[in-house]
Amino acid sequence: MEILVVGAGIAGCTAAALLGWADHRVTLVEHDPAVREGGSPVHVRGGALPIAERLGIAGLLREAETGVDRAEFVDPRGTVRATARLRTSGDDVEIGRAELNRLLLEQVHRVAQVVSGDGPRTLTELPDGIEVGFERGRPERYDLVVGADGQHSQVRRLGFGRETAYVTPSGIMIGAVPIDPDLVVSPRVVRTSHTPGATTIIHPAGGHPVGAVIVREEEPDVADDPAHQPSREERMAILEKRIGRRMRPWHGTDILEAVRRSPDAYLDSIGRVEMASWSRGRVVLLGDAACGLTLLGDSGSVAMTGAGRLVDALSRLDRPGDLAQALGYYERAHRPEVEHHLRGVEKATKRLLPMTRRAIRRRHRAVRFTRRV
Numbered sequence: 001m002e003i004l005v006v007g008a009g010i011a012g013c014t015a016a017a018l019l020g021w022a023d024h025r026v027t028l029v030e031h032d033p034a035v036r037e038g039g040s041p042v043h044v045r046g047g048a049l050p051i052a053e054r055l056g057i058a059g060l061l062r063e064a065e066t067g068v069d070r071a072e073f074v075d076p077r078g079t080v081r082a083t084a085r086l087r088t089s090g091d092d093v094e095i096g097r098a099e100l101n102r103l104l105l106e107q108v109h110r111v112a113q114v115v116s117g118d119g120p121r122t123l124t125e126l127p128d129g130i131e132v133g134f135e136r137g138r139p140e141r142y143d144l145v146v147g148a149d150g151q152h153s154q155v156r157r158l159g160f161g162r163e164t165a166y167v168t169p170s171g172i173m174i175g176a177v178p179i180d181p182d183l184v185v186s187p188r189v190v191r192t193s194h195t196p197g198a199t200t201i202i203h204p205a206g207g208h209p210v211g212a213v214i215v216r217e218e219e220p221d222v223a224d225d226p227a228h229q230p231s232r233e234e235r236m237a238i239l240e241k242r243i244g245r246r247m248r249p250w251h252g253t254d255i256l257e258a259v260r261r262s263p264d265a266y267l268d269s270i271g272r273v274e275m276a277s278w279s280r281g282r283v284v285l286l287g288d289a290a291c292g293l294t295l296l297g298d299s300g301s302v303a304m305t306g307a308g309r310l311v312d313a314l315s316r317l318d319r320p321g322d323l324a325q326a327l328g329y330y331e332r333a334h335r336p337e338v339e340h341h342l343r344g345v346e347k348a349t350k351r352l353l354p355m356t357r358r359a360i361r362r363r364h365r366a367v368r369f370t371r372r373v
């Protein structure tokens with residue numbers, strides 16, 4: 001088949017590489033000019049490791065592992081309040097998000113065409129295919145369009161309708177950015193600091209340290225049109241207001257400053273994406289575009305296993321008319337895993353962002369008690 005994959009994140013690169021190896025003619029289009037640095041490290045585990053093996057990159061992933069094995073919870077002055085060992089095993093590889101993205105993209109280049117700096121503008125179903133109009137390139141016809149373009153998916157907007165119908169704001173905003181290595185206390189230690197409604201995380205990320213600020217938004221908003229998403233300045237203002245003037249979590253000021261300065265900073269409101277169906281006609285959604293698991297360290301793994309299941313489902317397709325059936329297989333195979341993760345979102349959010357001093361003390365006590373997180 002002639003397939004367009006939109007979005008060269010973890011979901012899109014995994015899908016494009018696997019589809020290319022499966023002898024489909026694949027074009028991967030990405031609106032950014034290159035892989036963006038930054039973003040918190042992700043875990044590759046569960047069904048994602050066999051996918052990495054299939055792509056021949058499992059060894060490279062292990063070489064690039066962050067090597068972090070301890071979590072420290074510190075107060076705003078940096079005094080350690082609780083420590084825990086992190087669960088580490090050969091079945092769970094923690095790796096920088098950009099590093100994983102780069103390794104996957106290298107595989108795509110071997111089997112597919114990659115177009116940067118462009119994206120879809122229109123989708124028109126034809127009797128024997130789908131025509132895609134691009135922001136910059138000429139219109140092209142495909143047999144299938146895979147929307148792997150993240151939480152604010154343009155493919156979802158074009159193929160399924162406005163964002164507000166599918167995305168519910170979670171009330172959480174995140175800024176994540178490469179930071180000065182001097183802020184890292186040890187290459188094996190990730191440090192988290194909470195004040196009510198604001199959290200900072202400093203992760204050594206295998207020599208490419210990343211800082212994240214996570215805050216509760218008071219009036220979260222979802223915009224239907226990308227042009228009406230809050231501007232970078234508006235999002236920065238929310239982060240600054242919420243991170244507080246009197247009591248900031250550890251290194252809150254430094255991370256905010258890095259987010260403000262860096263063109264690579266990831267700065268977004270996190271929404272919950274819920275869709276009754278992930279495909280319509282010749283359009284199918286994958287990764288955060290379909291199910292938005294951002295903020296959980298497993299979003300990369302789930303994106304990779306979803307890509308594997310989509311490609312496996314398409315390999316069962318004998319005649320072009322069976323496309324709807326194949327896309328149905330994909331969804332039935334992948335939904336249970338996504339729903340399992342979605343059930344954990346609320347608990348994970350409370351752990352990540354305690355809203356009161358009491359909840360913070362409870363969190364520290366729980367970490368001391370379990371000793372492993």
Ligand SMILES: Cc1cc2nc3c(=O)[nH]c(=O)nc-3n(C[C@H](O)[C@H](O)[C@H](O)COP(=O)(O)OP(=O)(O)OC[C@H]3O[C@@H](n4cnc5c(N)ncnc54)[C@H](O)[C@@H]3O)c2cc1C
Pocket residue numbers: 006007008009010011012029030031032036037038039040042097118119120148149150151152153154155174175176212265266286287288289293294295296299300303
């Ligand atoms: C730079 C960056 C930093 C991140 N940092 C964090 C973090 O700190 N914490 C966290 O929980 N999650 C973060 N995420 C999200 C996390 O990577 C995803 O939840 C997970 O990996 C699943 O990825 P995905 O491929 O489905 O979506 P994404 O990782 O969002 O990738 C989507 C890709 O599609 C591209 N794209 C978007 N719109 C279009 C368009 N119209 N046309 C063409 N391409 C388009 C984007 O540029 C991006 O490359 C980050 C994502 C990015 C891109």
